[in-house]
Amino acid sequence: MASTPFRFVDIGPWPMGMNTVLPDTELPKEALRDAVNVNLLVSGVPETRLNWEQVHQGDAHSFFQHDGRAFGVVDGVVGELTESGFTGTASAEGPIDWTVLNDEPVFVTPSGVFHLSGQRIASQGDADDVDESLIPLPGGHLVEYWNGRLVVARGSALLFSEPLRYGAHNPLKGYYQLEARPTWMAALETGIYVGLKNRVVFLSGRSPYDLGVTTVANRSAPGMGLVVSSALIGDDRIQSPRVAVFFTEKGFTIGTPDGMVIYPQKGVVSDLPLFRGKLIVDRNRIFAVRGF
Numbered sequence: 001m002a003s004t005p006f007r008f009v010d011i012g013p014w015p016m017g018m019n020t021v022l023p024d025t026e027l028p029k030e031a032l033r034d035a036v037n038v039n040l041l042v043s044g045v046p047e048t049r050l051n052w053e054q055v056h057q058g059d060a061h062s063f064f065q066h067d068g069r070a071f072g073v074v075d076g077v078v079g080e081l082t083e084s085g086f087t088g089t090a091s092a093e094g095p096i097d098w099t100v101l102n103d104e105p106v107f108v109t110p111s112g113v114f115h116l117s118g119q120r121i122a123s124q125g126d127a128d129d130v131d132e133s134l135i136p137l138p139g140g141h142l143v144e145y146w147n148g149r150l151v152v153a154r155g156s157a158l159l160f161s162e163p164l165r166y167g168a169h170n171p172l173k174g175y176y177q178l179e180a181r182p183t184w185m186a187a188l189e190t191g192i193y194v195g196l197k198n199r200v201v202f203l204s205g206r207s208p209y210d211l212g213v214t215t216v217a218n219r220s221a222p223g224m225g226l227v228v229s230s231a232l233i234g235d236d237r238i239q240s241p242r243v244a245v246f247f248t249e250k251g252f253t254i255g256t257p258d259g260m261v262i263y264p265q266k267g268v269v270s271d272l273p274l275f276r277g278k279l280i281v282d283r284n285r286i287f288a289v290r291g292f
Helices: none
Strands: 038-040 046-050 062-066 067-073 079-082 087-090 097-101 104-109 112-115 144-145 150-152 157-164 165-169 173-175 186-190 190-196 200-204 211-219 221-230 242-248 251-255 277-282 285-290
Touching: 062 104, 062 251, 104 144, 104 211, 104 285, 112 190, 144 157, 144 186, 150 165, 186 242, 190 221, 211 251, 242 277, 242 285
Parallel strands: 097 144, 186 221, 221 277
Antiparallel strands: 038 046, 062 067, 067 079, 079 087, 097 104, 104 112, 144 150, 150 157, 157 165, 157 173, 186 190, 190 200, 200 211, 221 242, 242 251, 277 285
C-alpha cells in the first residue's frame, strides 16, 4: 500500500479554505462550507485524508471482516490482523474465501473448509451416526453459509453440505451445476445471488433440491458481492432485514430476497470499469476495493 493520499476527482479549489461563520447566502465562491475525510492543501484543493497505518509488511490478501475483527492471509499464513500486528493460526497456499459459521469465521481452500485454527470442519457426527453415503465436504474457491448448510463453489458447481452437518456432503444429490465458474456468491434465506462471467443469476429456493435460476443482471465485477443489513441501504422499497450487494457498470447494485434488482445510482453513474476486488463495509459505507 502506498502511503501517499490520492485524489479521485479534481474539484475546487477553495483557496479561502473552510468558512463555518458566514451564512450560505454570503459564502464566497472561493470558500468551502464543510468537508469530510479530506485535507485542504495550501492551493485550496482537497486531498483524501489518510485513515490507515501499516501494522504489518508482507504479501497480504484474502481479507475478511466480522464483528469488528479483520482476518486475512499474510505470507501464506491465515490469521487475524489487529492494531498491534498479525497473529497467524494456520497455513494456506493461494487465495482463500471466508464465511461465518456459528458466529466464527471459517475459510475454504481447494482442499477443504477449515476453522480459523486450521482444523478441518468435521464431516461426521458421533461414532454411532456414521452415514457411508456421505463424504467430507470438498474444498473450492468460494464458500457461503446458507440455511443451515455450507455452500462451496468448486469449478462451475455449487456443493452443499448436509443440513447442520457442515463438513458432510452427499455427492449424488448435494450439488447444483452452473454454466461457468462463479466469481462471488451472496446467500439470502430465499436464494443465492451468483456472479458469473457474463451475467448475475438468482438461485431462488430454500434448499439445494428446489432451486430455480433467473438472470437478474448483466456483468458484475469479479469478487464483489456480499450480504449486508438493509438498514445500511436506506431504501423504502426494501422491507427485508438483509439484501445482497454487488458491483456492476451502474455502480452498487442491490438484490432483494424476492430476486428484484435495484440500481440506487442509476442515472448518476454508468459504464464503470469492472475490476476484480472486494466490497468492504466500514461503519455506514460500502467501498469497492480493487485487487483484494
